[in-house]
Amino acid sequence: MGAPLVLLLVLFLVYPVGQLLLLSVYGDNGFTLAPYRQLFASSVYLDVLLITLKISLATTLVCVVAGYPIAYLISVVGKERKATLLFWVLLSFWTSFLVRAFAWIVLLGRNGVINKLLISLGIISSPASLLYNFGSVLVGMVNALLPLAVLTMLSVMENIDRTLPRAAATLGARPGMAFWKIYFPLSLPGVTAAGIMVFVTAIGFFIVPALLGGRRETMITQLIIDQVQQTMNWGFAGAISVLLLVVVLVVFAAYDRLLGLSTMTGASAPRNAAPSRLSGPFTKAGDALLTLLGAISDRIILLLPSRRRDRNPDQAGMGLQAFVWTMLLIISAPTILMIPLSFGTGGLNWPPQGFTLHWYETVLNSPVWTQAMLRSLLVGIGTGLLAMLIGTPAAFLLVRSDIRGKAAWLAFILSPIVVPRMIIAVGLFYVFAQMGLVGSAVGLVLGHTVVAVPYVVMTMMAVLRNYDTRLDHAAQSLGAGPIATLRYVTFPILGAGMMSSFLFAFATSFDELTIALFATGGLNATLPKQFWDEVTLQVSPAIAAVSTCLFVFMGLLIFVAERLRRRAAAR
Amino acid sequence: MVSSSLRIHELCKRYGDFVALAPTSLDVAKGEFLTLLGPSGSGKTTMLSLIAGLAHPDEGRILIDDTDVTHSPAYARDIGVVFQNYALFPHMTIEDNIAFPLKMRKVADAEARRRTAEALETVHLPHVAKRYPRELSGGQQQRIALARCIVYRPAIILMDEPLGALDKKLRDQMQLEIKRIHRELGTTIVYVTHDQEEAMTMSDRICLMNAGAIEQLGTPQDLYFRPRSVFVADFLGESNLLSAIVRRVDGEGLDIVLTEQAAASRAVGNGSRFAAGEPIKVMVRPQNLVVAEAGGGQLSGRITDVMISGSLTRLYIAPETVGLPQLVAAHPTRSGSAPYEIGQRLSLGWHAADAVAIHDGGI
Numbered sequence: 001m002g003a004p005l006v007l008l009l010v011l012f013l014v015y016p017v018g019q020l021l022l023l024s025v026y027g028d029n030g031f032t033l034a035p036y037r038q039l040f041a042s043s044v045y046l047d048v049l050l051i052t053l054k055i056s057l058a059t060t061l062v063c064v065v066a067g068y069p070i071a072y073l074i075s076v077v078g079k080e081r082k083a084t085l086l087f088w089v090l091l092s093f094w095t096s097f098l099v100r101a102f103a104w105i106v107l108l109g110r111n112g113v114i115n116k117l118l119i120s121l122g123i124i125s126s127p128a129s130l131l132y133n134f135g136s137v138l139v140g141m142v143n144a145l146l147p148l149a150v151l152t153m154l155s156v157m158e159n160i161d162r163t164l165p166r167a168a169a170t171l172g173a174r175p176g177m178a179f180w181k182i183y184f185p186l187s188l189p190g191v192t193a194a195g196i197m198v199f200v201t202a203i204g205f206f207i208v209p210a211l212l213g214g215r216r217e218t219m220i221t222q223l224i225i226d227q228v229q230q231t232m233n234w235g236f237a238g239a240i241s242v243l244l245l246v247v248v249l250v251v252f253a254a255y256d257r258l259l260g261l262s263t264m265t266g267a268s269a270p271r272n273a274a275p276s277r278l279s280g281p282f283t284k285a286g287d288a289l290l291t292l293l294g295a296i297s298d299r300i301i302l303l304l305p306s307r308r309r310d311r312n313p314d315q316a317g318m319g320l321q322a323f324v325w326t327m328l329l330i331i332s333a334p335t336i337l338m339i340p341l342s343f344g345t346g347g348l349n350w351p352p353q354g355f356t357l358h359w360y361e362t363v364l365n366s367p368v369w370t371q372a373m374l375r376s377l378l379v380g381i382g383t384g385l386l387a388m389l390i391g392t393p394a395a396f397l398l399v400r401s402d403i404r405g406k407a408a409w410l411a412f413i414l415s416p417i418v419v420p421r422m423i424i425a426v427g428l429f430y431v432f433a434q435m436g437l438v439g440s441a442v443g444l445v446l447g448h449t450v451v452a453v454p455y456v457v458m459t460m461m462a463v464l465r466n467y468d469t470r471l472d473h474a475a476q477s478l479g480a481g482p483i484a485t486l487r488y489v490t491f492p493i494l495g496a497g498m499m500s501s502f503l504f505a506f507a508t509s510f511d512e513l514t515i516a517l518f519a520t521g522g523l524n525a526t527l528p529k530q531f532w533d534e535v536t537l538q539v540s541p542a543i544a545a546v547s548t549c550l551f552v553f554m555g556l557l558i559f560v561a562e563r564l565r566r567r568a569a570a571r
Numbered sequence: 572m573v574s575s576s577l578r579i580h581e582l583c584k585r586y587g588d589f590v591a592l593a594p595t596s597l598d599v600a601k602g603e604f605l606t607l608l609g610p611s612g613s614g615k616t617t618m619l620s621l622i623a624g625l626a627h628p629d630e631g632r633i634l635i636d637d638t639d640v641t642h643s644p645a646y647a648r649d650i651g652v653v654f655q656n657y658a659l660f661p662h663m664t665i666e667d668n669i670a671f672p673l674k675m676r677k678v679a680d681a682e683a684r685r686r687t688a689e690a691l692e693t694v695h696l697p698h699v700a701k702r703y704p705r706e707l708s709g710g711q712q713q714r715i716a717l718a719r720c721i722v723y724r725p726a727i728i729l730m731d732e733p734l735g736a737l738d739k740k741l742r743d744q745m746q747l748e749i750k751r752i753h754r755e756l757g758t759t760i761v762y763v764t765h766d767q768e769e770a771m772t773m774s775d776r777i778c779l780m781n782a783g784a785i786e787q788l789g790t791p792q793d794l795y796f797r798p799r800s801v802f803v804a805d806f807l808g809e810s811n812l813l814s815a816i817v818r819r820v821d822g823e824g825l826d827i828v829l830t831e832q833a834a835a836s837r838a839v840g841n842g843s844r845f846a847a848g849e850p851i852k853v854m855v856r857p858q859n860l861v862v863a864e865a866g867g868g869q870l871s872g873r874i875t876d877v878m879i880s881g882s883l884t885r886l887y888i889a890p891e892t893v894g895l896p897q898l899v900a901a902h903p904t905r906s907g908s909a910p911y912e913i914g915q916r917l918s919l920g921w922h923a924a925d926a927v928a929i930h931d932g933g934i
Contacts, residue, residue: 163658167654167660168660168671170623170651171651172646172672172723173646174646175644185662
């Protein structure tokens with residue numbers, strides 16, 4: 001059942017990436033190390049690597065620290081407020097990276113909201129240049145990856161038993177101590193998983209540094225794009241890819257040594273294994289640190305007015321709520337501010353002036369845009385279907401049967417997430433060129449399926465783990481054959497899970513730029529590619545109109561997906 | 572050993588319009604084992620959370636040894652809680668779990684180690700110190716939860732359905748264990764359960780709750796033999812309830828007329844005041860319903876079902892008098908006695924001392 005998936009990954013992941021890596025040591029004149037000599041000849045490329053690591057590390061830190069309180073609040077509030085909070089996180093998560101980055105260009109521009117606000121408050125007298133520096137890149141990166149950090153941590157926090165901190169309180173632990181000694185260690189797997197997901201994604205980013213950064217914020221993936229698009233230097237692109245891949249693999253290896261990779265796939269690591277890996281003085285030091293943090297927190301709480309201290313333990317603090325809503329506002333507001341600008345006659349300057357549908361007409365009357373929309377829808381649906389068709393049987397196989405080397409298979413299936421997208425994209429471009437698939441919808445669907453299928457497998461595995469197989473046995477004992485069992489019992493119950501993994505694959509493809517960047521162009525372009533071409537050329541209100549359309553479309557999609565999920569849960 | 576008294580005065584908790592606990596007062600003596608018994612939603616867990624400081628009351632006061640702790644946070648109350656799901660910390664070894672409350676109280680390391688070992692001895696599990704909670708069975712986890720609670724010698728221990736997740740045999744064993752520990756330590760214990768048998772076997776006193784208020788408070792014998800309401804009679808053990816009207820009250824005894832069969836009879840009061848002419852219920856416990864061959868007795872009926880549950884044989888009987896509910900009689904199972912047959916006709920009777928009058932609240 002897993003054969004189609006293995007075939008897909010071998011043909012469109014292993015082979016292309018292998019080709020690319022091979023190109024770095026095998027030129028027209030046989031074996032060569034020339035690309036590597038070029039790479040280390042000057043400090044230029046190493047500097048880019050350092051900058052990449054610096055930006056990624058800073059992004060990771062901010063995302064984890066700011067995301068923790070958000071995930072915490074979502075995990076403790078009541079059902080209805082949870083749905084509201086989650087909606088805003090999901091909306092941001094699903095809004096295209098491009099749309100969000102573009103929104104920040106407008107927001108931070110010379111005539112953008114922030115400059116206008118600062119001037120009207122009298123803090124500055126003339127517009128400050130807020131764009132194209134480390135700060136603007138960091139803001140954009142955090143905006144892009146904060147939702148991912150929140151959702152990753154949330155999945156762990158939701159499984160923490162709420163009575164444990166309460167038990168700690170009855171045993172004499174003050175709130176600070178109960179948090180740092182009990183809740184925090186239990187949430188740590190979520191924190192590290194979020195950290196590595198954000199870090200690895202950040203390393204492979206190029207949209208944000210390209211749109212919001214200056215020359216000094218060039219990241220390593222941008223070098224690869226340059227090599228392929230401008231100089232067609234495959235060997236050198238391959239060498240940079242190897243460098244990038246090595247960095248990512250080192251990070252993963254370190255993570256695995258420390259915590260075990262299995263914590264990432266949802267199956268929690270054996271509890272007794274974790275401490276033994278971090279045994280000895282390390283644990284002692286960590287324990288002492290947590291005790292210290294607890295004691296300090298409790299001192300601080302004691303300084304608060306006593307009325308605040310004695311508040312109902314069931315209620316989240318006002319400070320926490322204010323922080324979370326501020327963060328959600330910061331990550332959602334830029335995109336929402338696009339909406340009035342897209343209807344304005346005053347260009348992208350704040351405040352918006354007048355009302356016009358001109359920009360929407362421009363977009364709809366332009367064949368490049370309409371073609372791109374159609375193309376994206378088509379490729380998205382194709383990807384969703386293909387990923388489901390290939391991923392679901394593999395998930396069944398991994399959950400239901402006892403194949404040997406399950407962990408290795410899982411690692412292989414998840415490898416499209418681990419390998420930086422840029423490397424896959426360049427490799428596919430090279431292979432597609434040989435096969436004549438460049439610019440074709442088929443090539444795009446195949447490429448997108450490679451990167452979407454791990455999400456389908458993970459979602460379906462989670463769904464299947466929660467599925468009670470006794471229902472199948474019951475159906476069979478009642479006289480249903482294997483096909484009838486699937487049709488009348490298994491699929492109807494798994495329907496919601498399948499729908500959500502289809503939507504996940506669709507959305508992944510719909511927002512995919514890296515593969516589309518090389519494999520499409522002109523009238524073949526997908527929506528993100530067309531967006532990218534336009535936005536790197538000029539920043540126009542027409543793009544604000546497209547952003548608004550995309551934003552509304554994604555909002556509707558989440559709303560529908562959520563309704564489906566709830567209906568399934570209510571059954 | 573340390574032990575404290577607990578006084579609850581007009582304690583009240585509402586969630587929106589829902590009254591989880593109506594204003595309630597309750598005194599628990601030093602060293603007493605008191606059980607809060609009641610169906611789910613009766614307010615017993617709310618009461619426990621309020622005492623522990625895990626929820627805040629809307630009104631009323633809580634005093635421990637005459638000190639007002641109503642507004643003290645949970646960590647400052649010196650109360651131990653054994654949670655329903657044990658709430659052992661999964662990331663700590665058993666040893667660290669038990670030592671946790673001692674650490675929070677800044678007990679010196681050597682002393683903490685000694686007391687942890689001692690607590691493990693008390694629950695007969697000294698060999699599991701280095702393990703993690705999920706490596707233990709449910710019964711063992713239960714004992715560790717108990718050890719973690721007694722190790723810091725809290726003045727009062729609260730237990731929230733601590734045996735709910737265990738199977739019957741283990742539950743019986745743990746009941747004895749908890750009783751033993753209570754005897755040895757002399758701690759005041761407030762115990763929550765919905766299992767009336769558990770409440771009867773373990774408690775000094777039972778506080779039966781219903782719909783957010785106390786229905787009756789007393790010794791197990793009080794509640795069982797002198798229920799104040801039909802609800803109590805029904806909740807604790809099986810009971811046969813017959814309608815009657817009071818004719819005359821003389822001291823503890825009452826002359827009554829059984830309504831359905833219009834027969835004069837005698838009953839004893841349940842401690843409350845009755846007035847002549849008042850409609851009441853008369854409760855006869857199954858083991859006090861005397862069964863004989865047809866003829867004589869106060870009632871007659873036919874057997875509809877026979878159930879032998881080990882030591883007891885239960886007979887379900889449909890009375891011949893119209894309007895009477897199905898009755899149940901129970902007596903020790905004897906081997907070799909003539910078997911009962913379904914449809915067999917019997918006479919039923921009882922001693923006046925076993926017929927208890929209860930105000931008719933109507934159910």
